[in-house]
Amino acid sequence: MLADVIPGLMSVLTPTVLFFIVFGVFVGIIFGSIPGLTATMAIVMFLPVTYTMSPIEGVSTLVALYVGGISGGLIAAILLNIPGTPSSIATTFDGAPMARKGQAGKALGVGVVFSFCGTIVGLLVLVLVSPLLAMFAIKFGPYEYCTLALFALSLVISLTGRDLVKGLISGLLGVMLATVGLAPVDSAKRFTFGIVDLNAGFSLLTLLIGLFAITEVIKAAEDVRKPVKAELETNVHIKGFGFSFAEFWSQKLNMIRSSAIGIVIGILPGIGGAISGMLAYTAAKNQSKHPEKFGTGIMDGVVASETANNAGIGGAMIPLLTLGIPGDAATAMLLGGLMVHQIAPGPLIFDKSGVEVFGIFFALAISAVAMLVIELFGIKIFIRVLKVPKYLLLPVIMVLCVIGAIGNANRMFDVWSVMVFGVMGYLLIKAKIPHVPMILGFILGPIFELNFRRAVQHAQIDPTGVFSHPIAICFFAVTIIVVILSLRRQRKEAALLQASEES
Amino acid sequence: MNNKRNDLITGIVLALFALWYFYEALSIRVFAGMGKAVVNSTTMPKIWAVCLLLLAGALILRSLRTPAPKGAKSGSFSLGAWVKANYEVFLTFAALFIYAALMEPLGFIISSILYIFAQTLILMDKEHRSYVKALAIAVVCSVASYAVFVYWLAVLLPVGAIFE
Numbered sequence: 159m160l161a162d163v164i165p166g167l168m169s170v171l172t173p174t175v176l177f178f179i180v181f182g183v184f185v186g187i188i189f190g191s192i193p194g195l196t197a198t199m200a201i202v203m204f205l206p207v208t209y210t211m212s213p214i215e216g217v218s219t220l221v222a223l224y225v226g227g228i229s230g231g232l233i234a235a236i237l238l239n240i241p242g243t244p245s246s247i248a249t250t251f252d253g254a255p256m257a258r259k260g261q262a263g264k265a266l267g268v269g270v271v272f273s274f275c276g277t278i279v280g281l282l283v284l285v286l287v288s289p290l291l292a293m294f295a296i297k298f299g300p301y302e303y304c305t306l307a308l309f310a311l312s313l314v315i316s317l318t319g320r321d322l323v324k325g326l327i328s329g330l331l332g333v334m335l336a337t338v339g340l341a342p343v344d345s346a347k348r349f350t351f352g353i354v355d356l357n358a359g360f361s362l363l364t365l366l367i368g369l370f371a372i373t374e375v376i377k378a379a380e381d382v383r384k385p386v387k388a389e390l391e392t393n394v395h396i397k398g399f400g401f402s403f404a405e406f407w408s409q410k411l412n413m414i415r416s417s418a419i420g421i422v423i424g425i426l427p428g429i430g431g432a433i434s435g436m437l438a439y440t441a442a443k444n445q446s447k448h449p450e451k452f453g454t455g456i457m458d459g460v461v462a463s464e465t466a467n468n469a470g471i472g473g474a475m476i477p478l479l480t481l482g483i484p485g486d487a488a489t490a491m492l493l494g495g496l497m498v499h500q501i502a503p504g505p506l507i508f509d510k511s512g513v514e515v516f517g518i519f520f521a522l523a524i525s526a527v528a529m530l531v532i533e534l535f536g537i538k539i540f541i542r543v544l545k546v547p548k549y550l551l552l553p554v555i556m557v558l559c560v561i562g563a564i565g566n567a568n569r570m571f572d573v574w575s576v577m578v579f580g581v582m583g584y585l586l587i588k589a590k591i592p593h594v595p596m597i598l599g600f601i602l603g604p605i606f607e608l609n610f611r612r613a614v615q616h617a618q619i620d621p622t623g624v625f626s627h628p629i630a631i632c633f634f635a636v637t638i639i640v641v642i643l644s645l646r647r648q649r650k651e652a653a654l655l656q657a658s659e660e661s
Numbered sequence: 662m663n664n665k666r667n668d669l670i671t672g673i674v675l676a677l678f679a680l681w682y683f684y685e686a687l688s689i690r691v692f693a694g695m696g697k698a699v700v701n702s703t704t705m706p707k708i709w710a711v712c713l714l715l716l717a718g719a720l721i722l723r724s725l726r727t728p729a730p731k732g733a734k735s736g737s738f739s740l741g742a743w744v745k746a747n748y749e750v751f752l753t754f755a756a757l758f759i760y761a762a763l764m765e766p767l768g769f770i771i772s773s774i775l776y777i778f779a780q781t782l783i784l785m786d787k788e789h790r791s792y793v794k795a796l797a798i799a800v801v802c803s804v805a806s807y808a809v810f811v812y813w814l815a816v817l818l819p820v821g822a823i824f825e
Contacts, residue, residue, distance in 0.1 A: 206810065206814070206816055207810075207814060209814065209815075209816060210814050210815045210816075323716055323719050323720055323723070324720075326712075326716050327675060327713065327716050327717070327720070330709055330712055330713045330716065331713070333709055334682060334706070334709050334710075334713070337705065337706050337709070341689075341702035343702075344691075344701070344702055346689055346690060346691055346701075346702035346703075347689070347690070348686075348689050348702060348706065349682075349685055349686075349689075349706075372757065375753055375757075375780070375784075376750055376753055376754070378784050379747075379749035379750045379752070379753040379783060379784060380747065380749065380750055382749045382783070382784060382785075382786055383749075383786070547789070548784065549781055549784035549785045549786075549789075550781065550798060552780070552784060553776065553777040553780035553781050553784070553798075553799075554777060554798070554802045554806075556757075556776075556780065557773050557776065557777060557802065557803065557806060558806060560760070560761075560764075560773075561769075561806065561810055561816060561818065564816070564817075564818060564819070565810070565816040565817070565818075568817050570761075570764065570765055570819070573761045573764060574761055576761075577757050577758055577761050580754070580757065581754065584750075584754075588667070589667060589668075589670075589671040590664075590667070591671070603709075607705045610700065610705070611700050611704075611705075614699055614700040615700075618699060
């Protein structure tokens with residue numbers, strides 16, 4: 159495996175790959191910084207651009223977009239007091255007050271530098287943990303994968319959103335959508351209604367575009383007649399990093415704690431950056447010597463939120479690469495990108511695509527450096543981009559997404575799927591059903607079914623065989639605990655809600 | 662629309678969907694060579710359908726149990742009023758579907774020009790509405806993206822039936 163490190167590095171250190179990384183980070187930051195455009199959309203939009211690239215060029219570009227997209231959110235969070243992406247919600251708490259105090263430059267510097275630190279810490283954990291996890295996961299058979307998929311689904315559903323019933327419904331709808339096409343194991347045609355295009359099932363890409371891109375255009379359409387109240391802070395001066403080394407050093411504990419939170423949340427499927435930033439912010443506040451200053455514009459808050467959301471990148475890539483299970487919509491999109499470039503995620507990834515995996519690690523590191531430099535020195539450009547009205551951006555982005563849908567398999571069917579999923583996404587928003595569990599259900603459903611059927615076949619031959627799979631039993635037990643705990647939490651929250659309504 | 666009625670409608674729609682899905686799952690042709698397999702291609706869909714039906718039931722029950730919010734209007738829902746309040750949303754969906762429908766006959770470039778032009782106008786608020794700006798962006802972006810994707814990135818895009 160270590161023999162792949164140097165070729166991996168060399169594969170990234172070519173002028174084309176470096177250019178694509180810088181380009182990807184730049185575009186990613188733009189997508190991250192504009193509220194309503196997200197890292198997921200950046201990856202969706204640029205996936206077709208990577209179709210004809212070599213695997214390492216393509217995947218590096220996507221990784222760069224991801225890093226830029228997650229980090230770019232801090233610009234709008236600080237200068238507009240609107241999170242550019244959901245992952246920088248907690249950055250607004252202290253970032254915006256800092257900007258109002260005339261410390262916009264310092265806030266941006268802190269955000270950018272700690273985004274960089276978070277990314278690097280996340281990357282280190284990714285590099286250390288994923289080979290170990292891959293070695294462990296190589297022992298996984300049908301029993302283990304079946305229970306792992308169940309465990310991942312239960313986590314997603316219990317942790318996304320407040321409404322357990324609606325989370326479950328969303329996950330189930332995703333699972334059901336994934337049953338369209340040929341069945342696993344025996345390739346029976348299911349729900350194809352004689353339509354040839356349906357034999358291959360729906361592609362993940364079309365579902366993501368429909369749920370995340372079309373709904374964004376629709377949201378903009380809903381807001382046309384609503385007056386916007388957002389003041390852009392343009393008085394920004396950054397000297398060096400914007401803050402002193404002593405200030406940096408004083409945040410070391412905060413940084414380590416926030417990175418740890420970000421990584422753990424990143425590894426767990428379905429939670430994503432939004433929550434990790436909030437959790438890290440709350441943890442920093444609770445453990446601070448001066449919790450009362452949080453929210454008034456101190457750097458601790460920005461540090462916590464930005465370190466955590468960027469550390470989540472490395473965390474989220476651990477299960478993505480070694481198990482093929484993405485944690486959120488953006489990594490689901492990366493999974494699509496890996497598949498396009500014939501890199502099969504799973505425990506064998508280090509054996510089969512070792513060079514590419516190390517290439518991805520180095521691409522992540524270079525993206526982090528590029529993000530640091532571009533964001534610190536290019537801040538004026540991004541402030542300008544924030545002034546570009548959305549009505550000019552969204553239609554063009556929509557067209558590029560349609561190109562992505564066509565290019566996926568060269569068929570118009572996918573364009574129609576996108577449109578239909580867009581309508582579905584809008585109806586789901588109206589019904590207050592969250593989108594993310596659906597994506598995870600769509601990916602995990604087939605994994606579960608394939609391995610469930612295999613496991614049952616094993617069990618038919620050897621009914622007691624399941625007891626020789628302690629890992630599977632463990633996953634199953636944890637799944638049950640998670641479900642019980644989340645049910646109890648839901649009850650408590652419902653009771654609290656009722657009490658507050660009655661009073 | 663209030664939460665109560667929202668959940669009730671959602672629950673009913675989902676329950677109907679689950680029943681239909683279950684019914685369709687019954688007609689899946691199982692591969693005979695599977696022998697005595699306990700679990701075949703119809704098993705999981707049936708289980709999913711039952712789960713969804715139960716959840717839809719839970720949603721319906723929950724909405725029936727929650728008391729109607731005080732002072733909420735119980736007026737009937739009218740499609741006309743909805744379209745009037747959300748005509749930009751309606752127009753956007755219309756534009757998207759027309760775009761998809763025109764793509765094959767007119768080709769990528771012309772259909773994209775029409776779509777971007779229409780969508781930009783839909784999203785522009787009255788103060789900023791400019792037909793020239795919208796048209797310029799539509800033409801430049803459509804032609805440029807076609808050139809980049811077809812000639813540089815080798816992605817096949819519909820040329821248009823009328824040009825063939």
